[in-house]
Amino acid sequence: MNTSTVLYFPETTIIRKDLCSLLCFFERVSSYQPAENDPALSSDIFCEKGLCQSYAPAPLGEALPRFQQLIKDLSVHHDEYYGGYLSSLSAGKNYDIDETSVRGLIDQLHQTDQKTKELGKQEDRAEKKLWSARIFLKLAGILQKNEEEIKQELINAASRNSDLLHDLQGEADFADSRELAALLPLPDISAPGPKINQEQLLFAWRQLFLRDTLNYQFLTTGNQEAAEIIFEIYENHFQTKPVELIAISLPAFTQSEMEIDNLCLDKINTIKKEFTANRQNISTILTDLLTTEPNEKILKKLAAEETAWNSKFAAQQEKIGLYFYLLADTSLEELMQQLTRSGEDNKKENGKTKHTIIAVLKQMNFTL
Secondary structure, three states: OOOOEEEEOOOOOOOHHHHHHHOOOOOEEEEEOOOOOOHHHHOOHHHHOOOEEEEOOOOOHHHHHHHHHHHHHHHHOHHHHHHHHHHHHHOOOOOOOOHHHOHHHHHHHHOOOHHHHOOOHHHHHHHHHHHHHHHHHHHHHHHHHHHHHHHHHHHHHHHHHHHHHHHHHOOOOOOOHHHHHHHOOOOOOOOOOOOOOHHHHHHHHHHHHOOOOOOOOEEEEOOHHHHHHHHHHHHHHHOOOOEEEEEEEEEOOOHHHHHOHHHHHHHHHHHHHHOHHHHHHHHHHHHHHOOOOOOHHHHHHHHHHHHHHHOOOOOOOOEEEEEEEEEOOOOHHHHHHOOOOOOOOOOOOOOOOOOEEEEEEEOOOOOO
């Protein structure tokens, strides 16, 4: 594995806290844009510093203004389009995006496009799938951003209520603290918001992946549900489970650290500098594993590197785990072909690796 660049999936918007943690191991994290020239996905401080790369693998070209207008219309007519579209997709169970819910919108986009009218049925279906994927990913990104903003507002409200409660306890004459706390209930920040169907999110992301001219050896995600779907598909196809290779601890960033760019970047650079040798050693071993069969010698080396890495983290430090999984005997391109029904028309040339490695951010299930 080359740790210089890794491709994030399946969201097009990476949650900032996940991105900060990932950049403590990877030199750069790449992600897709549903359409090119999206300032919301390319104006971040990390992109400006070259730590992130956000791009559209299937650019719209002349059709971009129409796509932007469609997204604007969907956002304005929230109840009619945005909410209803995501709700219908959330309830879906198939890998294929339900084109009927947006067929009229897509046909409207193409009504003046003579080239599209001249496409054969198979090409036309593939084109509509790509449009559906772009729309789905863009709306899912908007929803994710809105959820993060709401969650942060709730966290801020909880903090204000906590401070106010603390002040009032020293001044008010209440029977007990429970009576006072009942007057200032803390917001529930754990309540889930609208849920996007992860199978369809993966299928939409796959539409962009299969059109990407760049080849990646390696995927990463903070979306555990999406990762589990891929692992299940792999297990069903190969009748074997992915192998957990290594789990390293990474710092979990606080809200105050993420809000101050320089503070966040300084912490990332400090971790990278401290773990330079460890990162290089792990990278070398995992790169070898992409093209060779895992053996006891290699696995022992990884275990030693895992121990050396994790021993540097103090037990009291807030951290998150980065788990590396080996999906043997399938390249990344071959793996993505499994995320579809048989007869899918989109193909991508296989990469040069024999195996696939996926890194998943999640809470660590062990203590140092």
